[in-house]
Amino acid sequence: MSGIMxxxxxxxxxxxxxxxxxxxxxxxxxxxxxxxxxxxxxGGSPITSYTATSSPSGITGTLSQAGSGTITVxxxxxxxxxxxxxxxxNVIGTGPASAASNSVTAVVVGQVAYGSVxxxxxxxxxxxxxxxxxxxxxxxxxxxxxxxxxxGGGLGYKNNYTVVPGxxxxxxxxxxxxxxxxNACASGTAGGDSYFVSTGTVKGGGGIGxxxxxxxxxxxxxxxxxxxxxxxVVSANTGQxxxxxxGGYAGTGGNGGTSQAQSGTSGSxxxxxxxxxGGYxxxxxxxxxxxxxxxxxVALLGQGGSGSAGSGSNxxxxxxxxGxxxxxxxxxxxxxxxxAGSIxxxxxxxSGANSGAPCYLYNQRGANGSRGGVRIIxxxxxxxxxSTCTGNL
Numbered sequence: 001m002s003g004i005m006x007x008x009x010x011x012x013x014x015x016x017x018x019x020x021x022x023x024x025x026x027x028x029x030x031x032x033x034x035x036x037x038x039x040x041x042x043g044g045s046p047i048t049s050y051t052a053t054s055s056p057s058g059i060t061g062t063l064s065q066a067g068s069g070t071i072t073v074x075x076x077x078x079x080x081x082x083x084x085x086x087x088x089x090n091v092i093g094t095g096p097a098s099a100a101s102n103s104v105t106a107v108v109v110g111q112v113a114y115g116s117v118x119x120x121x122x123x124x125x126x127x128x129x130x131x132x133x134x135x136x137x138x139x140x141x142x143x144x145x146x147x148x149x150x151x152g153g154g155l156g157y158k159n160n161y162t163v164v165p166g167x168x169x170x171x172x173x174x175x176x177x178x179x180x181x182x183n184a185c186a187s188g189t190a191g192g193d194s195y196f197v198s199t200g201t202v203k204g205g206g207g208i209g210x211x212x213x214x215x216x217x218x219x220x221x222x223x224x225x226x227x228x229x230x231x232x233v234v235s236a237n238t239g240q241x242x243x244x245x246x247g248g249y250a251g252t253g254g255n256g257g258t259s260q261a262q263s264g265t266s267g268s269x270x271x272x273x274x275x276x277x278g279g280y281x282x283x284x285x286x287x288x289x290x291x292x293x294x295x296x297x298v299a300l301l302g303q304g305g306s307g308s309a310g311s312g313s314n315x316x317x318x319x320x321x322x323g324x325x326x327x328x329x330x331x332x333x334x335x336x337x338x339x340a341g342s343i344x345x346x347x348x349x350x351s352g353a354n355s356g357a358p359c360y361l362y363n364q365r366g367a368n369g370s371r372g373g374v375r376i377i378x379x380x381x382x383x384x385x386x387s388t389c390t391g392n393l
Contacts, residue, residue, distance in 0.1 A: 019097060021037040027105065048064065048066070049088075052071040053086075077106055086098045107127065112375070124166065134226075139297075148232050148240075148258060149241045149293075149367070150191070153191050154229045156205075173371065174372035196376065204221055207219045226247055229244050229246055230267065242258075242310055245320045247271050250270060254268075254295065263312040270324035271298065272323035273295070273296045275317065275320045279317075293319035318331055
């Protein structure tokens with residue numbers, strides 16, 4: 001007879017367990033935690049497992065034990081509200097369900113990173129109402145002979161920005177600045193701004209191109225926080241300067257070295273270091289000397305360490321150190337390439353010979369800066385910059 005267990009002492013009735021007592025459900029992303037208390041009756045046989053079931057969708061999670069505990073239910077749909085019931089099972093079968101839990105809403109956790117130059121459309125996913133965004137501008141290009149390196153791109157971030165699921169939002173990734181043309185003794189060109197929605201919402205401004213006899217400031221930023229790109233201050237005939245570092249999450253990128261063989265400065269708040277200046281000697285055409293080092297770039301994953309200064313040298317100036325997990329500037333002026341994981345906002349250093357020589361003599365142009373990048377993470381009310389806990393999912 002079903003439900004009857006024979007023992008030496010006689011006949012003992014055995015049944016399914018009673019209903020567990022439901023606890024307060026909680027949720028993290030699309031995974032719920034459902035606590036319960038074991039039922040007063042196990043039906044005369046040890047309970048072997050408990051099962052939580054969602055409503056809607058009937059998604060389940062199971063915990064194999066006899067007593068009270070917490071069941072994990074994964075694979076929920078972001079933006080959907082759920083309640084849960086729990087049942088207990090013994091060798092006879094599964095007992096009645098508990099009362100329904102409180103309602104919890106699954107949250108979509110994700111990201112979109114843009115590491116190639118261009119204009120994009122971000123469509124807010126279903127269930128996403130808040131995002132956090134970081135934007136880094138492109139680095140300015142280094143000038144030709146007699147002109148300094150370009151300045152670094154700024155970094156700006158904005159947290160908990162309200163979006164509407166299904167609606168579209170503009171994303172722009174700024175281009176790198178190009179190195180100056182030696183045939184025209186040209187300055188470098190500016191890097192492009194990177195931004196989300198508008199330059200007034202969150203922006204990493206592009207660095208300017210290396211040009212002589214001016215205060216060459218780095219790209220600015222807009223948002224809740226961030227840092228300006230590194231620059232340099234240049235007087236006449238002090239070419240071959242280093243590039244400025246990309247801005248940090250809480251400070252300014254390092255300045256590029258300007259006078260002969262001068263080192264750059266370190267970045268702050270996670271910013272990239274400035275590149276060191278190249279050298280030159282006296283005389284009308286003293287021969288080729290290397291251009292300045294490129295500024296260090298940063299990454300889009302939150303604040304890390306600051307980049308170190310690049311060393312100045314008459315022979316082989318150093319590139320600025322990597323900021324916030326980015327990449328180091330090149331020793332010969334070229335900075336790190338853009339990319340979703342490690343974008344380079346630092347400006348490129350100038351290349352060339354003594355500033356007294358004709359620009360075309362050695363045909364050395366300034367180095368390019370590095371392109372910018374934008375990263376959007378969600379939910380923005382729990383994932384925010386400058387925290388380093390914004391890594392790739």
